[in-house]
Amino acid sequence: MSTRDRLVESTRELLRERGYVGTSPKAIQQRADAGQGSMYHHFAGKQDLALAAIERNAEDLTALASEELSSPGAPVERIATWLRREREVLRGCPMGVLVQDPEIIASDTLRSPIAEHFEWLRGRLREILAEDGLDVRLADTLLAVLQGGYVLARAANSTEPFGDAVEGAIALLERATAD
């Protein structure tokens, strides 16, 4: 992996672990085993690195969700497959955590790619819900269950609330479909 790539991967990890405000250029360099000069050669600064990390996050997460949501099966089955994907819940959602960071929210440059990712997911879920004639607002409900599940799990320091939240939502959805 190139120095540049190591810097981006290091930033992705640190953003997830410590947020944007809590991540220092120095920490990024150390984890990437790169020097100060090297980092500033490849990137203009902290924000530039964060942008690259967020864009790579978006690519990865879009690819995963896209595949799950397009698999064969009934609409609700595909949604359940996506919701039940194994996640490192206690580490937080790579995108969701960022949205709580004051400096990311204050910067359209950094917030936009995150907003676009959620917007894409929402659109894809709406299409699938519409196949079954379900209320398309449920796209936001399902996304919220996932993001909120992470929050509850971290508060409790346990993955249990995440699992319960997801299973509860799937059960409600199945009942709504059985008409």
Added chain:
Amino acid sequence: MSTRDRLVESTRELLRERGYVGTSPKAIQQRADAGQGSMYHHFAGKQDLALAAIERNAEDLTALASEELSSPGAPVERIATWLRREREVLRGCPMGVLVQDPEIIASDTLRSPIAEHFEWLRGRLREILAEDGLDVRLADTLLAVLQGGYVLARAANSTEPFGDAVEGAIALLERATAD
């Protein structure tokens, strides 16, 4: 308001706006119009202030939810009242945002009061769901919808996803009750 109280209120605001990592003692003092010496007289340091702020958050939020969830009306109606309470969505949940902060998650002292608050809410919701014979796991689903709604709203810089998530959840719940 006493200097001590102003310091706590100042900390509550800053924790919500900027998180724990992003909040400096200096900023707390300036917003509270208190000097350095004054702050360190009343509190042992940043963590001590955060603890006081979190505890006051918990008191306020518990009082609000307690009242809404105990109002007259059917179980699902009471839950809907609580979910539909007007919130300053784009400012984030005073408790939920904190849970994404690396130093709060790393400190049991700071995380515990937050965990207890969610635990209390979960228990209260379970009691209410049980009244209608509903799956008690839905307590976590509903809490997650709320917390996730905040996340989606902040990502989109719009309150719309929050409203859709909540209304979608209420609609599902009403349908599940109509048996």
Added chain:
DNA sequence: GTCTATAAATTGATAGAC
């Protein structure tokens, strides 16, 4: 491309006078 030096500002306290 990578390295070292330098730096102004901020962070989170402590010390001691009033």
Added chain:
DNA sequence: GTCTATCAATTTATAGAC
């Protein structure tokens, strides 16, 4: 109780040699 001084460490770079 409140104030000012001081401080070691960190933050986020920039400059310029190699």
